Amino acid sequence: MPHNSTADLPVSSSAANRSDQPFDVIREVLDDGSQITNEEAESLNKKNICSEQRLKEEPGSESGDIFSENGEDYPNHKTINHYHQDKRRMSLTSLVAVDPPSSQDAPTRRTINLGHGSDLIYIQRFLPFQQSWSFFHYLDKHIPWTRPTIRVFGRSCLQPRDTCYVASSGLTPLVYSGYRPDAYSWDDFPPLKEILDAIYKALPGSRFNSLLLNRYKGANDYVGWHADDEKLYGPTPEIASVSFGCERDFVLKKKESNHEKTGDCGPAKKKLKKSSKEDQHSFTLKHGSLLVMRGYTQRDWIHSVPKRVKAEGTRINLTFRLVLDITKRFPNFVADQKCDSWNFEVKKDQKLEALDVSEFLSNLLQV
Numbered sequence: 001m002p003h004n005s006t007a008d009l010p011v012s013s014s015a016a017n018r019s020d021q022p023f024d025v026i027r028e029v030l031d032d033g034s035q036i037t038n039e040e041a042e043s044l045n046k047k048n049i050c051s052e053q054r055l056k057e058e059p060g061s062e063s064g065d066i067f068s069e070n071g072e073d074y075p076n077h078k079t080i081n082h083y084h085q086d087k088r089r090m091s092l093t094s095l096v097a098v099d100p101p102s103s104q105d106a107p108t109r110r111t112i113n114l115g116h117g118s119d120l121i122y123i124q125r126f127l128p129f130q131q132s133w134s135f136f137h138y139l140d141k142h143i144p145w146t147r148p149t150i151r152v153f154g155r156s157c158l159q160p161r162d163t164c165y166v167a168s169s170g171l172t173p174l175v176y177s178g179y180r181p182d183a184y185s186w187d188d189f190p191p192l193k194e195i196l197d198a199i200y201k202a203l204p205g206s207r208f209n210s211l212l213l214n215r216y217k218g219a220n221d222y223v224g225w226h227a228d229d230e231k232l233y234g235p236t237p238e239i240a241s242v243s244f245g246c247e248r249d250f251v252l253k254k255k256e257s258n259h260e261k262t263g264d265c266g267p268a269k270k271k272l273k274k275s276s277k278e279d280q281h282s283f284t285l286k287h288g289s290l291l292v293m294r295g296y297t298q299r300d301w302i303h304s305v306p307k308r309v310k311a312e313g314t315r316i317n318l319t320f321r322l323v324l325d326i327t328k329r330f331p332n333f334v335a336d337q338k339c340d341s342w343n344f345e346v347k348k349d350q351k352l353e354a355l356d357v358s359e360f361l362s363n364l365l366q367v
């Protein structure tokens with residue numbers, strides 16, 4: 001149910017101390033030893049195919065996996081592949097009974113400087129492999145996924161992926177592509193707090209109060225070129241993105257004044273100028289990984305998760321964001337607008353007095 005409760009986002013919880021223990025719902029499912037159905041086996045098999053094969057690039061897109069670690073993945077993939085050979089007889093428990101992580105699996109953290117105040121952090125093994133599958137199954141089953149009709153460049157279309165929105169109460173609502181999702185409460189999905197606690201450990205000092213969830217149900221689901229530069233996030237939003245399930249490519253491209261736009265409704269215009277290498281980065285987001293976009297990344301770059309023929313399995317992505325409270329104090333700032341023109345908007349608001357301006361700016365800079 002959409003939330004209107006007073007429950008607010010906890011900054012930390014006891015869950016932080018038991019991040020290696022999957023939550024109860026999942027443990028019940030995994031420990032029951034029941035025979036796996038054909039459908040489950042098929043779905044898990046697809047995930048495995050998806051994560052083991054190198055994803056084929058679509059013609060025209062440039063490859064440069066700046067985050068892959070020599071193509072290595074979790075060593076336990078072999079174990080899973082073996083179980084898949086006789087999928088009718090294997091149990092769900094066997095499927096996830098992977099080797100405990102060794103010291104080689106320790107998370108590695110990489111910072112990628114995109115220049116001009118934009119940067120990324122990538123942690124490939126942010127959450128343990130097995131626990132990540134537990135999160136995947138929980139989210140796949142318990143999140144009330146919806147596939148809304150959105151408007152992009154004047155056209156209505158079905159959003160090419162499932163979505164759900166979770167946020168603390170009382171925040172400025174999120175509106176994108178003419179769609180205003182109802183916000184569910186964090187209390188409705190306790191595992192999300194565990195994931196958030198893990199993020200807080202990795203990013204001390206960061207704060208998030210909203211979460212956009214996306215589910216890509218196969219190769220044809222995607223997110224078109226966009227930047228998460230809505231005004232409610234301020235000019236330098238930090239966005240923490242956690243991925244589960246099928247690996248998908250994530251492509252970042254530097255904004256051009258006349259860059260082509262595709263959005264979620266398909267191509268609109270042919271590209272005129274070829275991007276240089278530094279202007280585009282393409283890489284694979286692994287199961288259990290964390291990607292953080294910071295600084296001016298939303299102002300200066302656009303990103304997408306393109307269709308990929310071989311990406312047959314389901315992928316779930318969570319993007320944690322901080323909604324600033326500026327629109328409560330300054331209702332002239334409409335959440336649906338993009339923030340290409342922050343300075344202009346500030347000057348244009350005749351009602352802003354000197355004191356207001358400093359309050360406005362400190363609101364923007366609040367973390």
Ligand SMILES: O=C(O)CCC(=O)C(=O)O
Binds near residue numbers: 250305319
């Ligand atoms: O699925 C992803 O990795 C990205 C999702 C995204 O860009 C968004 O929700 O704004």
Ligand SMILES: [Fe+2]
Binds near residue numbers: 226227228303
């Ligand atoms: Fe995005």
